[in-house]
Amino acid sequence: MSTFEGFKKRFRAIVKILGINNLDFINKCEGTADTQAVVMSTEKAVIVVFRGSEGRMKDKSIIRVIYDWIFTDLNFFHRPFEMFGEKAGVHTGFYNGVDIVYDELKALIEKHIKGNAFTFGRPKSLWLTGHSLGGGLAPIAAARLIADGITVNGVYTYGAPRFANPNLAKHMGKMLAHYQRWVLDNDIVTKVPFKKWGFQHSANPNNIYEDGQIKINDGEMIGTAKPSSHYPTQYLSRIYEALPKNIKGKMPPAPPHEIWSTDADDLFLKELEKLSKKFGES
16 A cells, blocks of 8 residues: 555545544654554544554655664664653654654544543543554553543554663553553564663563464563564454454454555565564564
8 A cells, every 4th residue: 555545545444344434644754753643533432543664665665664763863762751751761763753743643632532522421532553663653652642631541552563661661561551562473573673772562462373372461472573473464363363253243354465465565574574683683
């Protein structure tokens, strides 16, 4: 899906099946920060979706995308996450990715919350999610929203990279009460940025193993990192198959892999595998 307009069209078609028609899109590029997100709502909930790595291809080579977002322009260094103190370090690239859209994001969330604000006497709930690099943005955005007095009911990430130093990870774990981090069969993107650079995850994973077994609040998977496990449709189909029958009957099946996968995605994962081997981390 090469253009943002193409992404918007396909995204609207998919969520329409779920009865969601109230959507706003964010698309902003500033320096190496390039962020795309969707704010959508129903009568009961507001959902923020941060788009993953495929949204950042544009006219760049896949090598440029990887280095811009994870390794170059000082993006891989920690910068202080001020609200948690000077010792709390966050991945500079991910922080900047949230920062360039934060004011617009907050305004849209507030607009969606105020629309039909109360259902059955309760305010709308707010949920943030993201796959791949989008999963590195969602928890950072959630922390900033909470600090600004907005209640975040939960954060769900899929195949998300590391973004925090140990001090920040500890704070984030306490702040985000309902933080679900999903990892499919040693997904390679969950292994970067590398531990030896001081990065770690801020929540235990919900692991989906090769045999289909799911372990909630599990430990980090041991073994070789797998590029083939990263595609969003892989996550959707595995989780869909694990749903109880009474819930599965109310949900559409995962879209076919061809809808979201592109040649650029394949190149992204192959280059990431080379980098992981180069730095000696699986």
